[in-house]
Amino acid sequence: MPYVNIKITDENVTTEQKARLVKGVTQLLVEVLDKNPATTHVIIDEVKTENWGIGYDLVSDLRKKATQKE
Amino acid sequence: MPYVNIKITDENVTTEQKARLVKGVTQLLVEVLDKNPATTHVIIDEVKTENWGIGYDLVSDLRKKATQKE
Amino acid sequence: MPYVNIKITDENVTTEQKARLVKGVTQLLVEVLDKNPATTHVIIDEVKTENWGIGYDLVSDLRKKATQKE
Amino acid sequence: MPYVNIKITDENVTTEQKARLVKGVTQLLVEVLDKNPATTHVIIDEVKTENWGIGYDLVSDLRKKATQKE
Amino acid sequence: MPYVNIKITDENVTTEQKARLVKGVTQLLVEVLDKNPATTHVIIDEVKTENWGIGYDLVSDLRKKATQKE
Amino acid sequence: MPYVNIKITDENVTTEQKARLVKGVTQLLVEVLDKNPATTHVIIDEVKTENWGIGYDLVSDLRKKATQKE
Numbered sequence: 001m002p003y004v005n006i007k008i009t010d011e012n013v014t015t016e017q018k019a020r021l022v023k024g025v026t027q028l029l030v031e032v033l034d035k036n037p038a039t040t041h042v043i044i045d046e047v048k049t050e051n052w053g054i055g056y057d058l059v060s061d062l063r064k065k066a067t068q069k070e
Numbered sequence: 071m072p073y074v075n076i077k078i079t080d081e082n083v084t085t086e087q088k089a090r091l092v093k094g095v096t097q098l099l100v101e102v103l104d105k106n107p108a109t110t111h112v113i114i115d116e117v118k119t120e121n122w123g124i125g126y127d128l129v130s131d132l133r134k135k136a137t138q139k140e
Numbered sequence: 141m142p143y144v145n146i147k148i149t150d151e152n153v154t155t156e157q158k159a160r161l162v163k164g165v166t167q168l169l170v171e172v173l174d175k176n177p178a179t180t181h182v183i184i185d186e187v188k189t190e191n192w193g194i195g196y197d198l199v200s201d202l203r204k205k206a207t208q209k210e
Numbered sequence: 211m212p213y214v215n216i217k218i219t220d221e222n223v224t225t226e227q228k229a230r231l232v233k234g235v236t237q238l239l240v241e242v243l244d245k246n247p248a249t250t251h252v253i254i255d256e257v258k259t260e261n262w263g264i265g266y267d268l269v270s271d272l273r274k275k276a277t278q279k280e
Numbered sequence: 281m282p283y284v285n286i287k288i289t290d291e292n293v294t295t296e297q298k299a300r301l302v303k304g305v306t307q308l309l310v311e312v313l314d315k316n317p318a319t320t321h322v323i324i325d326e327v328k329t330e331n332w333g334i335g336y337d338l339v340s341d342l343r344k345k346a347t348q349k350e
Numbered sequence: 351m352p353y354v355n356i357k358i359t360d361e362n363v364t365t366e367q368k369a370r371l372v373k374g375v376t377q378l379l380v381e382v383l384d385k386n387p388a389t390t391h392v393i394i395d396e397v398k399t400e401n402w403g404i405g406y407d408l409v410s411d412l413r414k415k416a417t418q419k420e
Binding site for chain 4: 351352353354355356357358359363367370371374375378379382383385389402404409
C-alpha cells in the first residue's frame with residue numbers, strides 16, 4: 001500500500017529512467033517490508049531548476065555558474 | 071482550515087470536473103468536520119502517465135498495453 | 141489510481157469521521173472521474189494546532205484567544 | 211536539513227521573486243533553528259488557477275468574477 | 281539533490297528496515313540519475329492504519345476483518 | 351492563498367520558534383508576492399530523526415556518530 005513521491009530537477013530524465021526508478025523503489029518496498037506491489041504507487045515530480053532552491057540559491061543559477069566555470 | 075491535495079493522472083480532466091471535485095471535497099469537510107469552507111484549500115495535481123508508477127510499471131506503459139489488447 | 145492527502149488540525153477527530161472522509165472522497169473520485177476505488181488511496185494527516193499557522197498566527201494561539209473571548 | 215515546499219498559484223511569478231523566496235525562507239531557518247543552508251531545500255510549485263480551489267470555487271472562476279466586477 | 285517521501289502504514293517498522301529503505305532509494309537515484317547522495321533526502325512517514333483509506337475502507341478496518349477470517 | 355509545508359527534524363523545536371517560522375514565512379509571501387495573509391497556511395512537520403535519511407544514512411545514526419566523536 002505504500003505511496004512514494006520522488007522529486008527531482010527537470011533535466012532530461014528519460015522515460016526509461018523513470019521506469020527504472022519505479023521498478024527499483026517498488027522492489028525495495030517488497031523486499032524490505034513485504035508490501036504488495038499491486039497497490040504501491042510511485043509518483044515522480046520533475047521540478048524546473050528555477051523552482052528549486054538549495055543553499056540560498058536557485059538551482060538554475062547554480063547551473064549557470066557551473067557552466068561559466070567550465 | 072483543511073488542506074486537501076488530490077493527485078490524479080493527467081488524462082483529459084475538464085475544468086468542470088475539477089470544479090466538481092473542489093465542491094465535493096469542501097462539502098464533505100463541512101459536513102463531517104464542520105470546517106470553514108472559506109479557508110479550505112483543494113489543490114489538484116495532474117501527473118503525466120509516464121511519471122506515475124503502480125505495480126512495477128509506468129501508467130503510460132499500462133495504457134499502451136491496454137490499448138493493444140482491445 | 142488517485143492519491144488524496146487531507147490535512148486537518150488534530151482536534152478530536154473520531155475514527156468514524158475518518159471513515160466517512162475516506163468513503164466520501166473515494167465516491168467523489170468514482171463519480172466525477174470514473175476512478176477505480178481499489179487503487180484509490182486517502183491519507184489523513186492530523187496536524188497539531190501548534191504546528192499549523194494561518195494569518196501570521198499558530199492555530200493553538202488562535203484557539204486560546206477564542207476561548208478567552210467566550 | 212530542512213525541506214520546504216511552497217505552493218502558489220501560477221500567476222506570472224518571476225525568477226527574481228522565486229530567488230527572493232528561496233533566500234528568505236533559508237535565512238529564516240538559519241536564524242530561527244540554526245539549520246545548515248547547504249542542505250536546505252526549497253521547492254516552489256506553481257499551481258494553475260483552475261487546479262486550486264478555495265471556499266467551494268476554483269481560483270480561475272474567482273479571478274473571472276473579480277475581473278467582471280471591476 | 282532529490283527529495284523522496286515514502287508513506288507507509290505504521291505497523292512495526294524497525295529502524296534497521298528504515299535504514300535499508302534510505303540506503304536503497306539513495307543508491308537507486310545515484311545509479312539511475314547520477315544524483316549526489318550528500319544532498320539526497322529521504323523522509324519516511326509512518327501513517328496510523330486508521331488514517332489510511334483504500335477502496336472505501338480504513339486500513340484499520342481491513343486489518344480487523346482479515347484477522348477475523350483467519 | 352499560498353500553502354507552505356516545512357519539514358524539519360523533531361529535535362526540541364519550541365512553540366515560540368514555530369510561531370517565528372509561521373510569521374516569517376507569511377511576511378515573506380506578503381512582501382514578495384503580495385499574498386493575502388488571511389488565507390496563507392504554514393504547516394510544520396517534525397520528523398523523527400530515525401525517519402529522515404541523508405547521504406545514505408539515517409539522521410539518528412549521524413547524530414550518534416557526532417556525539418561519539420565529541
